[in-house]
Amino acid sequence: MRSSPVYRMATVRFVLAIFILILGGAASADEDSLVSASAEPSGVSGPDYTGPSAGSDECDPEMVGFELVTGWVYTDPANMLDSIPGTLMLTDCLETCQANDSCQAVNYETGLCVLFGSNADNNPGALSQSQFPVFTIYAQKSCLSVKPCERAWCIDRVQGHRLQGHTKRNVAASSRQHCLELCLGEREFLCRSANYENSTKTCELSDMDRLTVAGSGAFQTANGFDYLENHCVEEPMKLCEFKKLTGRILKTVDSVYQDVGSADECRELCLNSPFRCHTYDYGDTGDMVCRLSHHSRATLTDIQEPYLDVPEGSSYELSSCYNVTIDCxxxxxxxxxxxxxxxxxxxxxxxxxxxxxxxxxxxxxxxxxxxxxxxxxxxxxxxxxxxxxxxxxxxxxxxxxxxxxxxxxxxxxxxxxxxxxxxxxxxxxxxxTPALSEEVIVDSPNVAMKITDRSGNDVVRSAEVGDPLALKFQILNPNSPYEIFVRELVAMDGVDSSEIELIDARGCPTDHLIMGPLYKLPTTGKILLSHFDAFKFPSSEVVQFRALVTPCMPSCEPVQCDQEESTGDLRSVISFGRRRRRAASQSRDDLLVVQSIQITDKFGFERxxxxxxxxxxxxxxxxxxxxVNGICINLGEAIVAGTVFLVAQIAIIAAWTFTWQRRRQILKHQEALSVSVSVPGMHAGIPGRADSLCKLYDAGYSRRF
Structure with a gap:
């Protein structure tokens, strides 16, 4: 295939597209580049168009909608209307076709748009796969009985596939277009997708699509089926998280913007695009160039090598979005x-x-x-x-x-x-949230566990949740004859003893989203690194790592681990976690290494x-x-206020009782004093002083003491 004229011509198309992206100009293109691919019958969808022509006078322009098929190209030189090189927007290509009453379908690659006066429903043998070295997007114009949304297109179709296990309702449909109209017009539930079986004319409506169930394996190949995805669905778009895919960018995109000031501006263009944008990249095909696509890994499982390897490049893929409302x-x-x-x-x-x-x-x-x-x-x-x-x-x-x-x-x-x-x-x-980590050297004669940056060089003293870190296992003696492998790595909560297993007994990661596989540094076999993003337990600021480290000699044999991609596919990775068989005289006991890390959860809430x-x-x-409603009482605060009031009353009563008892004691003392003073007066014939003192007490002077 790589030596065929088709491959060479496709390669020229790809180089031309990249040239257009870098220079930002309109480059000339071979007008036959998207119509000369070898035509092989798809064998999936036959002629089933039942409505009026999308370009005829019978069709209301507001009822015109487009159906996209990614990875396929339409070949009909006799009915080619126009070839427009330098087209960097799929939306521009579709608008050109919609404005042309004779146009029924288009082929699009980044930098080239080709218009046709026929379509694949009337000529199914003219639709063939076109996925390598770049993938083509075929779009077909239809006149619908249900008004489509304002987006550039309303349906994504994947031939020979279906979404299994999420059917909400089965209905009979006379054609594929009838099935997609049933999904677009569904009112009892939000229809996100439909499976159409051509042989039985059965339409399976679902409230899920490839994106909502990404990674579950529900999207599968199925002969005789067409998968129809509703592109008019309104997704949550308030709290959105993008995942970075390092080292690769999409070969074909939907939109290319030039003179974009920053990656953040590119992200905002994606979130506010006229289609459901799920991937963007910035500055990888030219300075200040922003590229957008409605595709992601979850929607490209049927495409051969959709990404281009660019070591210095990165794509940002929409992971999930949230809308949050508060009901008071x-x-x-x-x-x-x-x-x-x-x-x-x-x-x-x-x-x-x-x-x-x-x-x-x-x-x-x-x-x-x-x-x-x-x-x-x-x-x-x-x-x-x-x-x-x-x-x-x-x-x-x-x-x-x-x-x-x-x-x-x-x-x-x-x-x-x-x-x-x-x-x-x-x-x-x-x-x-910021996080704090502290290095602790384990109590072991020759092995240390540290938290470092991804390269394993610098020990990290502080971090934030989500920061890229590495767990480093190192033999401290560089002249040691042994190498090491790690297994049964566990992270434990410092408060309630909750724990999760990060590396299992075989030496494989249990969840690659939390902890990556163990690998040796290329310069030495004495050091193992495992990449992870900083995390913590919700009830504690202490995370303790514990692992079994076993020396092996002369080297450690890696283990093959199956790692699940977000699309549900399994990928084999190597982890240095299996002991190489050796003689009993060479064996050594496992070393238990432990390290505690303080990670502070600071969400930044105002107090x-x-x-x-x-x-x-x-x-x-x-x-x-x-x-809207009126008075609202916080019962907890009422209880606290009542308790404080009772305590204050008890304190007042206690103070009054103490004062009263003190006054009684003073009165008794004065009475005793008056008796001792009056006795001499009685013997000398002097009027008694006791009577005078009693009169003073009765007159209130005692209260001045």
């Missing part, structure tokens, strides 16, 4: 969360991960209810009618990672009973109450919501 009720505040990908984890009030918590299992929508009289939920009152709390959306069941979100939420109760808004959307700003409405710090989102 009479006795509780409720946080509602909607996500774009099935969520497994928990949501809890900060400081109470085990008592004020909701566990979530494979849901797109979930909530946390926090009653004002529930002391476990830590709701704080600040001023009249203002209640605040901090919540955490945690993806992992046990530990806090960089993917987690910290939210500061506020309910404002208008005690004058004015009608106000009670829902506020949140937006994310910043990453999660002094000076945060304004809907403001945000670097790491935390602050949201206020106002409630």
């Amino acid at each position: 009720q009479a006795g509780q505040m409720v946080a509602h969360i909607q996500t774009s990908k099935l969520f497994n984890g928990k949501i809890y009030a900060k400081g109470s991960p085990n008592s004020c918590v909701e566990d979530v299992k494979s849901d797109l929508e979930f909530e946390l209810r926090m009653a004002y009289d529930d002391l476990e939920c830590n709701i704080r009152q600040q001023g009249l009618g203002r209640y605040m709390n901090d919540i955490v959306i945690q993806h992992h069941d046990t530990i806090v990672t960089s993917s987690d979100l910290g939210l500061a939420i506020t309910c404002l109760y208008d005690l004058t009973n004015k009608t106000v808004s009670n829902e506020v959307d949140l937006g994310v700003h910043g990453e999660i 002094d109450g000076k945060t304004g409405n809907a403001t945000a710090t670097k790491d935390t989102i602050f949201v206020e919501s106002e409630a």
